[in-house]
Amino acid sequence: MSNQQVVQVIIFGIAAALIIFGGIRVVTAQNIVRAALYLVLTLAATAGLFVLLLAEFIAAVQILIYVGAVVVILLFGIMLTRAPIGLTPDLDNESARIWGLVAGLVFLGVVTFVLWRHFASVPALELSAPDSGANEALGRSLLVDWVAPFEAVSMVLLSALIGALAMARKD
């Protein structure tokens, strides 16, 4: 391994550890506001992975949209719906937690086993070095090659927005 690769592996390790830690805390945090703040950690560390993959633009978008907008909307949502903030013991189900843990561990075990055994033989993807045209290529890819799913996503978001409004509206 060259020095550059060692640095990359170290940074990847830090980012991955932060993502996993944040992800675990999101689901184990007792307070929903704290869970949202741990989500910030996970999403920001994901942006770090994009930087490692030479996709600075996507990393910036990840920070702006997910950390900046989505989590803030989440917090607004918690605040405005007057949902109980804090512990909700009557919604906890101990036996379901055990089965969930079993299912999760089995899934983790199978996936880890398969990837551990076989992934070494999978050829690595070649990353092209970033150049000044990277964003242009991204834009072309989104709005020419992938315009159909891109526009379909806008309909997904619009319908989610309209539906959520109709659901939340008092009448």
Added chain:
Amino acid sequence: MGTAVFDLHALAPELILTGVAILILVYDLFIGDERKWTLPIVAAGGILAAGIPLVTLGLSDTTRSLFGGAYVVDGFALVLKGIFLGASFVVLLMSAQYVEEGDYHRGEFYFLLLSAVLGMLVISSARDMISLFVAIELVSSPTYLLAGWRKRDLKSNEAALKYFLLGVVSIAISLYGMSILFGVTGGALKFTEIASWMSAVPSGSAMGVAAMSIVLILVGFAFKIAAVPFHLWAPDTYEGAPLPVTAFLSVASKTAGFVGLFTLVYLAFPAQSQVWRPVIFGLAIATMTVGNLIAIKQTNLVRMLAYSSIAQAGYVLVPFAATTREGSLTAETFASSVTYLLIYTVMNLGAFAVIIAVARRTRSVEITSWSGLSKYAPGLAVLMTFFLLSLAGIPPTAGMWAKIFVFRSVISAGGLANGALAAVMGINSVIAAFYYLAVVKKMFFDPAPEEDLEAIPVPASLAGAIGIMAGITFVLFVIPDVAVRLGYGASLV
């Protein structure tokens, strides 16, 4: 540039439907309550208008490939889009009165319904992982909301929440599988690229990872079609959702899941049938058997039909699991699945339309409240019997042919495994006949309740829906050739 960048003719159905969906949203803002009854008419007009380019595309009879093969309009796409538009049109007929009487947010209801239909049109043409994923999301997210449309009803809240949480988890598992496959194949997204990678490379180890990702990807679609053991959401969601939405979920949304399976299995993974065929074999047997066995015990008609629709999905899966002698997929097995889906769509929509009509009076979908229906609503009782017979596969209904085609395609493939599949399907058809006929007995031979025995008034739109579905069920019994030809026309092999 002289020529258009996109083939607008090929995209016309999607564009028209998008336009009408947004038009409804805006139109709804500017009309008063007394004009809201026009909303379903606009929506129905939009669906019919989207059908026009479908017909002209069918007549032009060429396969159109857009975006470098990521979006294809071929026989399969056209037939399935036709089924989706037809089914949604009938669901609109069923909703018009229901939504108006329930005083729901009408504009938003029709907007979300059309958005889901748009997703179904996109999924029929999607030929790469990204489009497939986005399309299945476009089908799902409006239906999560529609399932909870009866806001003040706890059951409806439960329906939406269960459907949403389980749906999101299962599609996330699919997405994880897709991401692994993307890495293993070296960045292949289009089904054609994945298929050629799979038939070329399979050097042991990379294939191990790919095999796992295939199974993970199938999970999300098994959820959508409510195959056992991914069916647990279906009964509660069907029971709690508004009835027209239940009909929509059990027919159109389920078919969308099958479209995903068809394109994945027949276009992306055909070379790796030894990976997915055992999975689908197990799913098919479990789905048929568990669905039917639990359906027997149901006392609620909608829950019974929910389990019955789980079992019906099992019958559609049977041809996928059939092993042909060449080991490859044949047009016959493909066509029998599509034919079954088409006929199932018609008869199940018919049954739900009758339920909506009767529930307007009984205010209950408990099977006991249907006793003696033939005394005061003989027409509805006869039609319900007709649809139930069709679901059971008993003549004179199209349901009989649907079952026969599936049987024939499995048996003609030969072999022990196929024989076992056919046997399990036969036993299940007998079990199913038992609970369908129990409802018929209730309607005709049990005493009617004492109080009011006036005839049930059926609104015109609902009567139209029942009539169209009954007509098609009968016509397809007399000339099943039409359904078969559509099935073969849709074939991807």
